[in-house]
Amino acid sequence: MEANGSQPVSGGSVAIANTSDLAVQIRHLNYYFGQGELRKQALFDISLDFPCGQIAIITGPSGSGKTTFLSLIGALRTLHEGSLKVMGRELVGMSNSQLVEVRRGIGFIFQAHNLFESLTASQNVEMAVELMGNGSKRERAVTVLKRLGLENRVDYKPNSLSGGQKQRVAIARALVNQPQLILADEPTAALDKQSGRDVVNLMQQLAREQQCTILMVTHDNRILDVADRIINLVDGRLESDTSMNEFVTAHDPKNLDPRMFML
Ligand SMILES: Nc1ncnc2c1ncn2[C@@H]1O[C@H](COP(=O)(O)OP(=O)(O)OP(=O)(O)O)[C@@H](O)[C@H]1O
Numbered sequence: 001m002e003a004n005g006s007q008p009v010s011g012g013s014v015a016i017a018n019t020s021d022l023a024v025q026i027r028h029l030n031y032y033f034g035q036g037e038l039r040k041q042a043l044f045d046i047s048l049d050f051p052c053g054q055i056a057i058i059t060g061p062s063g064s065g066k067t068t069f070l071s072l073i074g075a076l077r078t079l080h081e082g083s084l085k086v087m088g089r090e091l092v093g094m095s096n097s098q099l100v101e102v103r104r105g106i107g108f109i110f111q112a113h114n115l116f117e118s119l120t121a122s123q124n125v126e127m128a129v130e131l132m133g134n135g136s137k138r139e140r141a142v143t144v145l146k147r148l149g150l151e152n153r154v155d156y157k158p159n160s161l162s163g164g165q166k167q168r169v170a171i172a173r174a175l176v177n178q179p180q181l182i183l184a185d186e187p188t189a190a191l192d193k194q195s196g197r198d199v200v201n202l203m204q205q206l207a208r209e210q211q212c213t214i215l216m217v218t219h220d221n222r223i224l225d226v227a228d229r230i231i232n233l234v235d236g237r238l239e240s241d242t243s244m245n246e247f248v249t250a251h252d253p254k255n256l257d258p259r260m261f262m263l
């Protein structure tokens, strides 16, 4: 449920969706870097709901806290104040082993593809395969690589793949366990226009098929149309929260406020 239409919002005010339909529920989240006199607040009183199946784009100037925000949701950092539930489970107070379990249910895609250069495309994906369900690791890796159009590149190493192909291997790795949540930090930043478009189209298609939620940080305003919702962070604060459905029916997308995407 999009709470705020295209209106600017202040942190802390958000309509409540049916909580069982929420992939992520955040209340009054604050986060700080450093300690003592060097302590600096990076995120301020963020409250947001992300319903299951939603594709949300997070945008905002450099240093506005986008990566920090994603890494908290991904249980890669521990939040300092507030509440953060991922797939219904409160992360605050979890043990390390419980946090590892939460991370296993999330597909991560980063700007740098982070592939192992000494492993083939298939082996890179196989590394991520959880042993559950049917089929060997190799079969499952090859199936998802084929789905991403890489059937002829399964046994290639990253240095023989193009930038777009490497990023597709990284996406295959994120999707191979059919996660309910995908966190993507500038997944198209290193790609040319067409490869970037292909990658987000594939993410959108696979997300729809697998009913998963995608939170994607991007500066790339050419891919905004895949989003159901656009969230803008400025200086660690929630500046605006825009539902694309509501927005597109009321406005021509070409007239989106360009200030929202200023770097
Ligand atoms: N490890 C860290 N230690 C101290 N400060 C940090 C650390 N990581 C980030 N910060 C600070 O926190 C703020 C938010 O950083 P973050 O990386 O989340 O921004 P961002 O929106 O992802 O920026 P970009 O678009 O450049 O990737 C910045 O002021 C940054 O300098």
Ligand SMILES: [Mg+2]
Pocket: 066, 067, 068, 185
């Ligand atoms: Mg970042």
